[in-house]
Amino acid sequence: MYTQPLNKVTLALEQWINAVVTSKYNPLYYHGALPQFFLWVLFLSGLLLFAYYVPTIDNAYSAEKLINAYTTVEYITHIPFGATIRGIHRYAGDAMVIAILLHMLRVWFTDRYRQYRIVQWLSGIVLLLLVLFIGQTGYYLVWDERSLALTRMTAKSFDVLPIIGEPLKWWFLNGQEITNYTLSNFLFIHIGLSFSLLFGLWIHYVRMQRPVLTPPPVIQFMLFALLSILLLWYPVTSGSMATLTQQPTAFEVDWFFLWPYWLMTQMNLQAYWLTIVTGVIVLCMLPYFVHTKEVEAAEVVTKKCTGCSLCSRDCPYAAIEMVPAPAGSRFKLLATVKSYRCSGCGVCVGACAFDAIDLPNLLDTDLTAKITASAKG
Amino acid sequence: MSDESTTKIITLVCERSLDLRAHVNNLGQLKDLPDVEIVKFPCSGMIQPLMVEAALKSGASGVIVCGCQLGDCYYREGNRMIRERLLGQRPPGLRKTVDRRRVVALWLSRPQAARFISEAKEFIELVSQLDKPGTDVNQSTKPSIDNH
Amino acid sequence: MSKVLWAITILILSTVCVGVVVFMPLAELGLLNSPNSVPLESSTWLQFTGIQNLVKFGRISLLTLTHGMQESPNFQYYAYFFFLGIALMLASVALIVIGHEEPQEKTVLPRKK
Numbered sequence: 001m002y003t004q005p006l007n008k009v010t011l012a013l014e015q016w017i018n019a020v021v022t023s024k025y026n027p028l029y030y031h032g033a034l035p036q037f038f039l040w041v042l043f044l045s046g047l048l049l050f051a052y053y054v055p056t057i058d059n060a061y062s063a064e065k066l067i068n069a070y071t072t073v074e075y076i077t078h079i080p081f082g083a084t085i086r087g088i089h090r091y092a093g094d095a096m097v098i099a100i101l102l103h104m105l106r107v108w109f110t111d112r113y114r115q116y117r118i119v120q121w122l123s124g125i126v127l128l129l130l131v132l133f134i135g136q137t138g139y140y141l142v143w144d145e146r147s148l149a150l151t152r153m154t155a156k157s158f159d160v161l162p163i164i165g166e167p168l169k170w171w172f173l174n175g176q177e178i179t180n181y182t183l184s185n186f187l188f189i190h191i192g193l194s195f196s197l198l199f200g201l202w203i204h205y206v207r208m209q210r211p212v213l214t215p216p217p218v219i220q221f222m223l224f225a226l227l228s229i230l231l232l233w234y235p236v237t238s239g240s241m242a243t244l245t246q247q248p249t250a251f252e253v254d255w256f257f258l259w260p261y262w263l264m265t266q267m268n269l270q271a272y273w274l275t276i277v278t279g280v281i282v283l284c285m286l287p288y289f290v291h292t293k294e295v296e297a298a299e300v301v302t303k304k305c306t307g308c309s310l311c312s313r314d315c316p317y318a319a320i321e322m323v324p325a326p327a328g329s330r331f332k333l334l335a336t337v338k339s340y341r342c343s344g345c346g347v348c349v350g351a352c353a354f355d356a357i358d359l360p361n362l363l364d365t366d367l368t369a370k371i372t373a374s375a376k377g
Numbered sequence: 378m379s380d381e382s383t384t385k386i387i388t389l390v391c392e393r394s395l396d397l398r399a400h401v402n403n404l405g406q407l408k409d410l411p412d413v414e415i416v417k418f419p420c421s422g423m424i425q426p427l428m429v430e431a432a433l434k435s436g437a438s439g440v441i442v443c444g445c446q447l448g449d450c451y452y453r454e455g456n457r458m459i460r461e462r463l464l465g466q467r468p469p470g471l472r473k474t475v476d477r478r479r480v481v482a483l484w485l486s487r488p489q490a491a492r493f494i495s496e497a498k499e500f501i502e503l504v505s506q507l508d509k510p511g512t513d514v515n516q517s518t519k520p521s522i523d524n525h
Numbered sequence: 526m527s528k529v530l531w532a533i534t535i536l537i538l539s540t541v542c543v544g545v546v547v548f549m550p551l552a553e554l555g556l557l558n559s560p561n562s563v564p565l566e567s568s569t570w571l572q573f574t575g576i577q578n579l580v581k582f583g584r585i586s587l588l589t590l591t592h593g594m595q596e597s598p599n600f601q602y603y604a605y606f607f608f609l610g611i612a613l614m615l616a617s618v619a620l621i622v623i624g625h626e627e628p629q630e631k632t633v634l635p636r637k638k
């Protein structure tokens with residue numbers, strides 16, 4: 001398998017971490033829970049920021065007291081702990097991208113992304129794209145010069161798309177051009193899509209029994225501590241307020257979220273879209289590049305199954321469903337394997353005390369015979 | 378017991394955890410310790426407590442169960458399942474009559490073969506003392522570490 | 526064998542944690558920003574105990590660590606989070622140390638009576 005050397009590297013790294021903090025606290029054993037943790041941090045800090053935010057680009061209220069998106073962000077930055085909450089919100093986003101990349105690399109390196117895990121892999125890609133886009137809309141909301149430049153670049157990039165380009169741009173700007181409605185649309189996208197992440201996560205988790213959703217408190221403390229300590233070194237900043245009549249030329253790039261804009265400046269827009277779409281397609285195709293033998297799903301011996309549902313409780317992939325037993329059976333329930341979910345791991349075989357479920361290519365009776373033979377021999 | 382002088386140990390091992398290929402002969406025994414027989418499983422979660430009982434009943438002196446590091450199972454939860462089953466925290470468990478001292482579980486990742494061999498030696502030592510005729514069977518030779 | 530050593534480490538760590546937690550409200554009050562804003566009666570106490578100097582020292586060393594922070598009007602809030610972070614870090618280290626068990630690489634079955 002072509003991921004073998006990568007798997008070795010991962011294992012070596014994990015063993016080293018185990019030696020330091022024991023397997024109980026190894027963050028690599030909670031790699032899926034790390035982005036989820038940052039998501040909660042983002043929701044909470046985002047809620048606090050939302051309380052002060054006014055999504056308009058110009059003075060919607062009165063000529064003297066300018067209240068718009070930019071000034072509310074400024075205001076947040078100056079109230080007690082406002083700047084720090086803003087910082088937490090921004091850096092938790094960056095940290096989430098790092099955590100997602102870590103998660104992705106680990107499942108790829110350890111060959112845990114194919115076959116019966118395909119739904120997780122594909123939904124994971126969608127979630128990653130969503131997170132990137134949500135993060136970018138977060139940068140529009142500040143409404144400084146960078147936001148304006150990003151908004152214009154995005155709108156322009158939609159222009160080159162055939163057919164869907166025009167409506168997309170209309171949807172994005174919420175009209176023909178940048179107005180107050182644009183910013184309220186950005187706020188809606190930012191928050192609305194964040195909640196749609198939860199739906200995506202449901203699909204991401206639906207094929208797993210007992211998904212690991214929270215890292216142990218110690219790791220949570222550590223991660224939050226890292227965020228809070230880094231804040232002091234890199235306080236968040238914004239540029240000067242956006243003015244629609246000017247075109248800002250340069251801005252700082254957050255490499256975790258804004259790299260597509262860097263890409264845009266390196267090539268023409270057609271090539272940009274081609275790169276992005278090809279990249280996503282390659283990611284989606286990754287599981288199909290490796291050919292290994294088909295998984296042989298576990299099979300229930302209908303006559304022996306007592307319907308105790310131990311196997312269905314233990315199956316790590318939620319692949320066993322208990323259905324009403326056929327008429328005439330002595331028992332109420334019967335285990336059935338959803339073969340498209342089954343990994344062929346055999347955990348159900350270990351769970352069944354009645355020898356009623358089998359891996360077709362590796363019968364437990366054969367294994368027991370082998371064990372008894374070698375014990376006697 | 379077929380042979381009084383040997384202490385047969387059956388090792389039930391997940392093929393994704395320990396990489397014992399370099400240490401096993403074609404009979405499925407450890408080269409250094411031919412009394413240790415290796416039986417491979419796709420995942421340690423597939424091991425039935427019944428299999429452990431079968432091994433002991435047919436004359437093995439001890440059983441080593443081996444899966445991946447806890448927290449790292451290729452099939453997500455297999456090693457945790459068998460651990461809880463052996464500890465009696467998850468059905469099906471071991472029968473009451475099974476001598477718990479003759480069963481040990483190791484959670485080792487692929488590169489940890491050396492650790493496995495030293496643990497196996499220690500276990501053979503322990504079990505062969507249990508096998509000695511005349512020893513008080515109820516006296517544990519080693520204080521057992523309680524894992525919750 | 527090293528139980529005593531562990532106990533001492535934990536004691537030191539927890540003292541530091543408590544110290545930091547006491548220190549944090551000072552940061553929140555803005556004491557880190559301007560020692561003059563301390564109420565008079567507590568300022569004598571602070572001078573008496575020398576905490577004020579400690580605060581000053583902490584502030585200066587933090588500023589030197591993070592050059593460029595001088596202009597920030599929000600220094601005390603960042604400092605608060607900094608200490609919160611340090612406290613959390615220490616707490617997690619302490620938790621790891623206290624909760625330390627044999628590395629879970631071996632499970633010996635408990636004997637039934």
Ligand code: SF4
Pocket residue numbers: 300304305306307308309310311312334335351352353354355356357
């Ligand atoms: S554990 Fe065995 S007997 Fe129980 S429901 Fe599953 S297949 Fe049937």
Ligand code: SF4
Pocket residue numbers: 297298314315316317318319320337341342343344345346347348349
């Ligand atoms: S082999 Fe059994 S436990 Fe494993 S995924 Fe298939 S049905 Fe579930």
